[in-house]
Amino acid sequence: MVLLKQGKMLTNYQMPGVYLQKVFSIPEPELITGVPAFLGLATAGSFNTPQLLTVWPQFEQHFGQSLSKSYLGYAVRGFFENGGRLCYVVRIEEATQSALPAGLDAIAPLDTIDLVCAPDIMLARQEADIRVMQNAILEHCELLGDRFAILDAWNRSIPEIQQQQQRLSNINGALYAPWLKVPSLEKATGTTLSEVPPCGHIAGIYARSDRAAGVYQSPANYVLEGGLDLSLTITNADFERLNSKSAKTGVNCLRSLTGRGIRVWGTRTLSSDPNWRYISVRRLFLTVCRWIERNLANVAFAPNDFKLWLGIERELTAYFESLFRQGALKGNTPQEAFFVKCDAETNPPEIRDSGKVVTEIGLAATIPCEFIIVRLIHGSTGVTVTT
Structure with a gap:
């Protein structure tokens, strides 16, 4: 056996034979899931530069106070409130078709993220613009092959959400409705509640579910933290309409259940292919691809x-x-x-x-x-x- 003296290995072997060396291997970096990239508007920070955050207060340190017309701060706060621990934030110049691609290009090299959220694209006035940007995010996820998009439904009626649903189709994304009523970040205005897209809160639930059980666990039937109310009550009939067989794709609903709080009720992707119907199945295969790329290179x-x-x-x-x-x-x-x-x-x-x-x-x-x-x-x- 080779002896250690003052932390150094003795290598002056004097006699031929077999010598045992104790070598402690360095563990491989852990493949973490439930890590989103948030794209949106902010008052400070460099444009199109991913910034790593591990706690909510870091948002204002890097990006200033939340804009009056921005959902980015609410999404990041909701992520950490619901169990998220690690995310990237990218400040984009505008929530437009022309500005979004630069933000997506900025997060393309990141191999540590597996979720994409862009709440501020819901600020676009034209429905067609929102649709184009949501499809751009889905195409980005499909091209990279290692991430999943969490998309927000319109803050409108059930028939209008159905129209949006019919124009989205991709195995690498899911749609969530309705919006949330949350404590306002605008302290100066005196407004107590704001209606915001749910994607950030949902991303936090993905992260919480991944830690509790694994990426193969459906991120559903979890209590949503930080939401005081819903912008729209989805009835059983509404839920059936949004998730019927004729709809082909599903809308994952936030529902206020008596005695059980606001919960995520649904685990469907935007794919009409039965093989990729469920979020947990699709994310499992995405994670497998990430593991293969990292460990077989x-x-x-x-x-x-x-x-x-x-x-x-x-x-x-x-x-x-x-x-x-x-x-x-x-x-x-x-x-x-x-x-x-x-x-x-x-x-x-x-x-x-x-x-x-x-x-x-x-x-x-x-x-x-x-x-x-x-x-x-x-x-x-x-x-x-x-x-």
Whole structure:
């Protein structure tokens, strides 16, 4: 055994043999989820420069007091109120079609974020402008392939929200309604309540849910903190209209439930594809892609042979087994929950000659329980309740 003296390893070996060295490996950086980038208007700070925040008071330090016509401060405050711990804020020049792309370009290189929120685009006067900007955010998330958009519905009637819903379609985003009534940030005006988009509060719930259970847990049925009331009461009939089969995509609603507070009621994406219907399923796959990009980058330029294929299979299998143990994947055994295939069949000579290595993976993601059926069976011996 190699001895340590005053913190230094002795290396003057005198006799041939086997020597044991204790080496403590440095842990890999943790892959954190529930980290949003907020884009909006502010009174201070550099334009299109992401600023990391870990607590709410840092917002005014970097961006000044919230503008009278801005929802950015409310979104960031709502994020931290609901369990968020880490976010980036980007000050954009205007909440317009021409200014938004520069803000999106600023957050594109960030590999630490997995959520995008832009509450101030709801300030646009024209509905068409809002639609264009929301679709730009969705396209940004789709192009990057590692982030998910939290979008705000119009602060209007249910039929108008339906119209907005019908014009949005993407697997990398979700729509939330209605708006929230929250304590005003404008102390000088004496206004006590302000109506604001919910995206920041929702992002905080995503972060809270990820820490409590994991990214595969639906960020729904959580109490929303910081909201005193809703701008619109969504009835059961309204909820059914917004989430019917004919609607194809869903609207996740904030509902004030008797004795249970304001809760997030819904976990649907903006996709009509049944495979990507649920937020938790889509975010699980996005997180897997982030993990692969971070942990398999070291195999680039390695010899494309059996050893490489075996190493890729081993790394991915270990990761997916950890997801299976956490409950992210369904099945009684790992073999039922996932598969990894990287061999001569997925990498024929023409693929290898082009400098590529192809790995096929399959994951059986758990599906959220949306409907709880309770049966009351009346019989001669009494009533039996089954679920």
